[in-house]
Every structure is written in structure tokens, then in C-alpha cells.
Amino acid sequence: xxxxxxxxxxxxxxxxxxxxxxxxxxxxxxxxxxxxxxxxxxxxxxxxxxxxxxxxxxxxxxxxxxxxxxxxxxxxx
Numbered sequence: 001x002x003x004x005x006x007x008x009x010x011x012x013x014x015x016x017x018x019x020x021x022x023x024x025x026x027x028x029x030x031x032x033x034x035x036x037x038x039x040x041x042x043x044x045x046x047x048x049x050x051x052x053x054x055x056x057x058x059x060x061x062x063x064x065x066x067x068x069x070x071x072x073x074x075x076x077x
Contacts, residue, residue: 010026010029010030013026013030013062016062017062018061018062018063018066019061019062019063020061020062021051021053021059021060021061021062022059022060022062022065023057023058023059023060024038024050024058024060026060027047027050027060027065030065030069031047046068046072047060047065047068048060048061048064048065048067048068
């Protein structure tokens with residue numbers, strides 16, 4: 001069930017504008033890695049830094065993710 005939840009937001013990722021924001025499960029699915037690996041990738045500079053929308057809401061910019069994926073070729077976090 002967890003895998004279905006993580007891949008569901010990816011269905012429309014290509015149609016999202018570059019100004020859109022996505023949450024952690026989408027980034028995790030894009031890089032096919034664990035939650036901890038997402039944060040290690042952010043700290044290492046392989047994954048763009050997220051933005052805090054509120055104290056409990058963190059998101060990533062779609063345009064920044066696309067640019068980072070194009071550079072890394074989606075080789076994982």
C-alpha cells in the first residue's frame with residue numbers, strides 16, 4: 001500500500017508547471033530512495049533544498065527538481 005501512495009502523485013508530475021510544489025513522498029518516489037536518503041541528498045546538494053510553507057509543511061519546487069534530475073540523470077539520491 002505504501003508504494004501505491006508514493007507513486008500516485010507521480011501520475012501527473014509531467015503536467016505540473018515548474019512553479020508547482022510537491023511534498024516529500026513525491027520526491028522520494030522521483031529519486032526511488034528512502035526518506036532518509038532524500039534528506040542526505042538535500043544535505044549533499046544532489047536534491048534541491050525544500051521550502052517551508054508552514055511549521056509542519058515542507059515542499060519542493062517542481063522546476064528545481066526537474067533541473068536537478070536532468071543533471072543527475074535520476075541516478076538516485
